[in-house]
Amino acid sequence: MKKCVCLIGKPNVGKSTIFNKLIKEKKSIIMDEPGITRDRIYGVVNFNDKKFSLIDTGGLTDGREDFNKEIKIQAELAIDEADLILFVVDGKYGLDTTDFYIKDLLRRTSKEVIVLVNKMDNKERLENMYEFYELGFDKVIPVSGEHNIGFKEVLEEITKDITNNETSDNHIPRFSIIGRPNVGKSSLINALLNEERAIVSDIAGTTRDAIDTKFTYDKKEYIIVDTAGLRKKGRIYENVEKYSYLRSIRAIEESDVCVVVINAEEGIIEHDKHILGYAIDAGKGIVLAVNKWDKVNDPDSAIKVWKKKIANEFQFAPYIKVVFLSALTKKRIHTLMPEILSAYENNKKEIKTSLLNNVIMDAVSFKIPPSYKGKRLKIYFVSETGVNPPKFTFQVNNKGLLHFSYERYLENKIRENFDLTGTPIILQFKNKNEREE
Secondary structure (H helix, E strand, O other): OOEEEEEEOOOOOOHHHHHHHHHOOOOOOOOOOOOOOOOOEEEEEEEOOEEEEEEEOOOOOOOOOHHHHHHHHHHHHHHHHOOEEEEEEEOOOOOOHHHHHHHHHHHOOOOEEEEEEEOOOOHHHHHOHHHHHHHOOOEEEEOEOOOOEOHHHHHHHHHOOOOOOOOOOOOOOEEEEEEOOOOOHHHHHHHHHOOOOOOOOOOOOOOOOOEEEEEEEOOEEEEEEEOOOOOOHHHOOOHHHHHHHHHHHHHHHHOOEEEEEEEOOOOOOHHHHHHHHHHHHOOOEEEEEEEOHHHOOOHHHHHHHHHHHHHHHOOOOOOOEEEEOOOOOOOOHHHHHHHHHHHHHHHOOOOOHHHHHHHHHHHHHHOOOOEEOOEEOOEEEEEEEEOOOOEEEEEEOOHHHOOHHHHHHHHHHHHHHOOOOOOOOEEEEEEOOOOOO
């Protein structure tokens, strides 16, 4: 199971800045006005080939504002789900009653807590570090989100007990079934397992938690995970639904392959694209399962229409694998597992460096990179530097000369020559002799 870490603290201490630094994206909104982040925001942190999930939460106060009740509920759900808590405090202004209120809240849990003293970017503030040990937690680390100070120590502390992401020999592949409510996820699992393992009903939202089931296919063990239906955030009302949403997101992070289920009766809607995006962002193998195919008239000709529709609606992921089936009648159910296994293998595929370089050099010879202000991108060398998903690192003269259309061209050439259907891939460009971040 992947480690889950959450950021907790009062408003305006810099949680969102720290969150963005750790995930290396600008995902949380950063403003000087307290209370901007009201919902939980999720991300994945990679450090030294190790991964963990990170949750940003709204600023907690001991005040009486109405919206603070909602923030507290969200924060408590994040605390409950987390394995480790990063308690962020303000190194510039020191501790106040709200910090001690949050301290009492965290003390009531059995979770490990690391205190991050933010804004520690000058000598005078560092000399006052001992004040923050008053909170009573053993681990206190000075950081500066704005100046990128102290994060290596934080990451080393978080990841010290996480094993590398590389698949071990005894790893049991995990497949999660994800999608909107009432698209037939539980029915699909029952059909695969050939037994009534999950509760199946026509009432949307029956599955409230992520449920793991071990099963055997072709004499090998696998784990299949049933998840709660992922609703649009604006339609999540009950606290238990918010908890289910968190569990579903974490189930995606911990899976090797995600089966995104859509309803053939309803067709493709915008939220189906968002759900597929969760799996892509997590770098998972992906299979799109069009369920309730028994409800479709003239299924043979309908497949052609649906394939065109999928290609049009999911242009951002042309590599996904697609199956058409009925969980209710089990028609075409046999087509699902082979595609899941293919996506799983491709997600962890390793490609020989010599073959990869031959493909890229041929591609460059066929189509020279466009010039910009008299300068042109040069590619010296490429190698695969990671799996789950496959990651390809290009050594170049100046990565600033790379145009997004040429990057897409290179990705297409890699996919044309190596079977990477069913998995996203990452292309990273580094200037020659540039160190890995």
